[in-house]
Amino acid sequence: MLNLPPRRNPAAEPQKLSLFPLNAVLFPGGTLGLRVFEQRYMTLVKDCFKRESAFGICLIAEGAEVGAPAQPHPVGTEARIVAWDMTQPGILNITVRGEGRFRILSSEADREGLLQARVEAIAAEADMPVPEALAAALLPLLQAMVADAGAERLPPPHRFEDAAWVGYRFCELLPIPPIARQKLLELEEPISRLEIVFKFLAQRGLVK
Structure with a gap:
């Protein structure tokens, strides 16, 4: 009989994730409203709609929300779009819900200035009662x-x-x-x- 190696937990494997650095922190289970107008983040949102995927929100460590890619803190939260509207041309309002936390292993900006990262999931905290x-x-x-x-x-x-x-x-x-x-x-x-x-x-x- 052929002994196969144990399957690794896919959640523990490094994943690729587009990042949206902000001057705000998103927590698992929380919601956050975002006003999207830069082309790189319009592209990110369109890709998330197309793939039904999430992106990463991280607090900015160095830099700013607009302009050159900011340096994020290493731990962030996956964000999934749960609502959107466009009340004026070129500006998209989205609401995201926080999912799991992740740790950035490496990141680099693509041609549009959007940060693309390799991340590892941080295990969800076990359910436990409030003392x-x-x-x-x-x-x-x-x-x-x-x-x-x-x-x-x-x-x-x-x-x-x-x-x-x-x-x-x-x-x-x-x-x-x-x-x-x-x-x-x-x-x-x-x-x-x-x-x-x-x-x-x-x-x-x-x-x-």
């Missing part, structure tokens, strides 16, 4: 924030029982600098993320 002590302090506040944000920004399902989901939503909604959001995105322990969120809120007298 009881943190849940009592954090969940009532988050539930109020989600209700205030509305279903358009935070569509259901709302997974208040899941530590990763709760942490990501706080990271989106709290008024914190983009680089702080980036550090929280890069954390791989959902409870550690929640503990940081709790300390942030406690320092401002919002939770006890």
Whole structure:
């Protein structure tokens, strides 16, 4: 009998991904509205529609959103287009939903100035409940924030029982600098993320 080597997990294999560097951080399960007008990003969006594929959103480390290709932080989130409209010629408004996180292995700009990267997927955080002590302090506040944000920004399902989901939503909604959001995105322990969120809120007298 021929013994075949074990199959490797395709998610662990490096993949090619077009990047859209921004002065914003997208979290898994979150939504973000984008205004697209540069030709390179129009091309990206058309390609995503054609292939029914995602692209990568990364926080800019050096450079700007417009003009020469920016240098992104190494960890980003896959973004899938869930809605679009064109209210004026040459400007496309899209809404994207965050999927899994990824780490950039290498990247280079193509002829249009669009960053093309080799990336590896970062394993999704395991489902785990919010610890009881943190849940009592954090969940009532988050539930109020989600209700205030509305279903358009935070569509259901709302997974208040899941530590990763709760942490990501706080990271989106709290008024914190983009680089702080980036550090929280890069954390791989959902409870550690929640503990940081709790300390942030406690320092401002919002939770006890």
